[in-house]
Amino acid sequence: MRPLLFTALWLALGSGLVLAKPKPKADSAAGTHAHSVEELTVAARPSLVTVTQIGRGGSQEALGTGFIISTDGLIATNLHVIGNARRIKVQLSDGSMHEVTEVHATDPTLDLAIIRIGKKDLTALPLGDSDSIKQGQPVVALGNPQGLEFSVVEGVISALREVEGSNMIQIAIPIEEGNSGGPLLNLKGEVQGVITLKSAVTNNLGFAHSVNDLRLLLEKPNPIPMQRWLTIGRLDDRLWEPLQGASWTQHAGVIQVDGSGEGFGGRSLCLSKENPPATPFEASVTVKLDEESGAAGLSFCADGKDVHYGFYPSAGKLRLTRFNGPDVFSWSILSDAASPAYRSGDWNTLRVRVDENKIQCFVNDTLVTEQQDTGLRGGRVGLCKFRQTKACFKHFQVGEKVSHNQISDQLALQLNAELTDYLAHKGPKDKTMEKLLAEPAASRSLLEQRAKTLEEQAATLRKLGREVHRRNTAEELVKVLQRPADQTELMRAALLVARHDNAELDTDAYLRAVERMANELKKDPEITSGSTSKAAARLAQYLFKENGFHGSRSDAIDDLSNSYLNQVLDDREGIPITLSIVFLELSRQLGLTDVYGVSLPGRFMVAYREQFGGEKVVTYIDVFDGGKFLQPSEAERFIIQTTGQVVSEAQREPATPRAMILRLLYNLTSFAKKPELSLPYLDLILALEPDSPGERLNRAFTRMKTGDSPGAKEDLKRLLETAPAGLDLQRIDALYQSL
Structure with a gap:
């Protein structure tokens, strides 16, 4: 529990970032007077x-x-x-x-x-x-x-x-x-x-x-x-084979394509190297087009050259095509249909089921077309694009049956009934077409009002959906951190914090990306030497010299992206706590059990203990400063110079994953520019620390600022019921009564 009087100071120092703006150095080559x-x-x-x-x-x-x-x-x-x-x-x-x-x-x-x-x-x-x-x-x-x-x-x-x-x-x-x-x-x-x-x-x-x-x-x-630069964003050639040009890249779980392919119509394929599936099989991918005039989606039954099926959005419709050769004269459009389930400008999940005698195509679990076509069978599965399309793909799956989000009819009826009850008090009564045509001017006014009501309902539903996602994420985070000292779930917990603000984030894809990084190093002689100092030095070189991970610069340090671990992995830029989490996760996967995090005031660091002369010697690593190795006296002198605080004995001890995630969340609350932006992080903090009176009071005040009086009363009531020491309960009660 932190003293309430020091909450604001702690939040201000939580990011651990004290950077002076660099002063320009004199350049001897510069002129001293104007030239023509x-x-x-x-x-x-x-x-x-x-x-x-x-x-x-x-x-x-x-x-x-x-x-x-x-x-x-x-x-x-x-x-x-x-x-x-x-x-x-x-x-x-x-x-x-x-x-x-x-x-x-x-x-x-x-x-x-x-x-x-x-x-x-x-x-x-x-x-x-x-x-x-x-x-x-x-x-x-x-x-x-x-x-x-x-x-x-x-x-x-x-x-x-x-x-x-x-x-x-x-x-x-x-x-x-x-x-x-x-x-x-x-x-x-x-x-x-x-x-x-x-x-x-x-x-x-x-x-x-x-x-x-x-x-x-x-x-x-x-x-x-x-x-090393040539491997950043490159497709894993053990998993994918791009064909016919275009630029296929990958950032963790998302594959991107850009540029025109070399095939007719700008066609390009990217085929999976997994063993081709036996018929019957299903394949699915979630795709988003940069512009709806483009075309990109699934390719299947592909021979690795010009022959394959394609199922993809094109100009707002869903198209199934059989490609029997390199040019348009050998292509057969089997279906080209609009679907109300397709979400223009958004992510859409395409799925195909291929049986011996028919092909079924779905978008967002809604059947678009069913074709009795046996022209192609066997072959490989993957992705395709056409023209100058820019597109992103994620969650590619292939197998006898792939997982999808389809719900039973009974559950759909139940949910729809719930949503109808939720929205019933907002919508006007329907009018028949005859009545609308009888009074066209009045009808137009009525329809405009109805449209406004629907927009309000849509906003309400989106807000409800966001709340469902965030509460579910908070429950997952609490579950992941049930064992406070267990280092195995630190990376997943940090990714859940990022997913709290981005429901589309694929946490497993980023976990696999870090696992691939660890696999690059597992047989490195410095890693397997048995020396923690050699292994830590090699890991620091790998991250900061070979892969370009670095501390955020100047005014960008309070950018929320530096606290989202997925963006830290994509951009290789972060703040001390997020860069430390990457270092610690790789250390864990490499078996470096003596490496741990240290929650120093104003600058989170990594440390390790190694046996020398009968005693354990501690060395600090400042991951924000390019993996700089420091003696404890040097690190603590830096902390005094930048924060004015003396490092306590408790702050020298290994930080638990729970403590690190809380520090990450405190950073996010301090980086949020407006009260309403800090509320989601306060919710997560209280999900992890429900008995923290400081954050309970902080959230009550924040809720008041955002106009949420019922929420503020809820927090104040909890404080009055638990009566924690150090609070003026009379003033809290008076505030509660005033609300």
């Missing part, structure tokens, strides 16, 4: 490069600009320019081509990247200080628009404004495709920003990220060797 645009062009040209993203077949997939920022090969650009899991080439101003050897730093929030090539003695552009930028200041943008080499455009700073949560420099300069990643210079030749996106409002308006954001990446890089 002609002079700047001549001086900057040797530092400008073309960055090319290379596809699987060796062809160019994307092209952008970059600029040299260090003489030993570092180049700044946009993250979207280099893509994911792709080879990258850089062309210097002299025409020479160079392979990128390392992705030195990335930040998906800022869309910034720093890459490295092997060439030395390069000409670097000096970095300025974007805090000194003034509206109306003249600037020059350099780039390679539309793939053309080296263009120069002069303009001015229009404004400094927030765009999608990031502070951007708005420039009155036309930005074209290929300019992304280029430098924005002042008239002294200093970089003020990195050109990053084109305004959707006008062709003569662009944006750039500030150079001080780029400095954050330089000061806290997350280097990833190229051989």
Whole structure:
């Protein structure tokens, strides 16, 4: 139990993040006076490069600009320019081509990247200080628009404004495709920003990220060797075989496809390498299209070339096609039907059942079509896409019978009756068509009111669905953490916290992803050496040097995504507690029993004990600082310097999974910008700690702020009934009575 008076202070320090904004360093190459645009062009040209993203077949997939920022090969650009899991080439101003050897730093929030090539003695552009930028200041943008080499455009700073949560420099300069990643210079030749996106409002308006954001990446890089970068987001080739082009990638449980396939109509397949199923069989996948004009879904009975069936949404309908060859003349559309069960713009579960004589196709457990077609049998199962479709797939299954969410008719009737009772008091009575046509003006008014009522009911049902999901997740979390000292469920518990806010999160997929990471290391000689210090050092190198995991930078540390473990695994960026959970889970799977978490004030760390000279010696690992190894005295001195607190003996002890999840939840309550956003995390805290008077009182006040007086009274009544020590019960009773 935490003293109530210290609740606010504890919440403020719970994130453990104390970062000073980096001050720009003086660049000796920077000019001290203004130059003409002609002079700047001549001086900057040797530092400008073309960055090319290379596809699987060796062809160019994307092209952008970059600029040299260090003489030993570092180049700044946009993250979207280099893509994911792709080879990258850089062309210097002299025409020479160079392979990128390392992705030195990335930040998906800022869309910034720093890459490295092997060439030395390069000409670097000096970095300025974007805090000194003034509206109306003249600037020059350099780039390679539309793939053309080296263009120069002069303009001015229009404004400094927030765009999608990031502070951007708005420039009155036309930005074209290929300019992304280029430098924005002042008239002294200093970089003020990195050109990053084109305004959707006008062709003569662009944006750039500030150079001080780029400095954050330089000061806290997350280097990833190229051989490791090429595996990020790549499909597991033991499980999947992409065919006929397009870009198939994977982030934990979600497969993504982008770009046109090489087959006719942009067709591309991605077939499972599991043993082909025997007939009869079922296959299913949940798919979401970027645009409803696209087409992507299930492929089955595939020969690995051009022959297969496809069941997929296309232009809002559900289509079943038999593909007997490479072109449209050998294709047979067996069914093309709309279904009220299909949810446009949302995730939809497709399922097929293939028997000897018929094929049944379902969307969201509703039968769409049943065809007596025996043209193809046997073969493999997988995914397909057509045209320029962008799509995401998850929960792929194949077997004699796959699991699905279909409910019995009796249960459906019961649930519908419950929902009807729930909504009965909100809807107006139905009118017959004859009455509507007799009074068309009045009917239109009535129908508009009915539509408004239905929208209110839909919002009410969504809120109810969200509440059902969150309460179910809270129950799961309590169950998972029933044994407070059991480390085996820590990762699952942290993923449940993330799933609390994202009902679509596939926790098992992320657990499997971490298991695959552990399998990469299980036979490593440093891991199996029997030395905890060697194994911990190897694990730190694997995470922070080879895979680019890193602590969140500057203002992004309170971004909720850094507390959601699935996004930490996807983006390889987090806060101390989430990065520690990843380190601890891998340690557990690798059998490193002496590695544990330490809940230090203001900075969660990992520690391990190892036998030396007859005693157990403790070493700390600061996972937020790139896996830095510290002696206990160094770590505790850092805590005193950053928080002013002295580490107690209890804080040196191993933290239980329950304590770590609670700390994660306290972080989330402190990061939430509005009272209503912190309530779900307070609910989870009280699900785990129902007798915590501090959080009970905190939730009562938060409920009052959001207008939930009945909920606030419920919490205050609980406090009056339990009468915990340290509370002024008379004041609580007076507050209760006032509500």
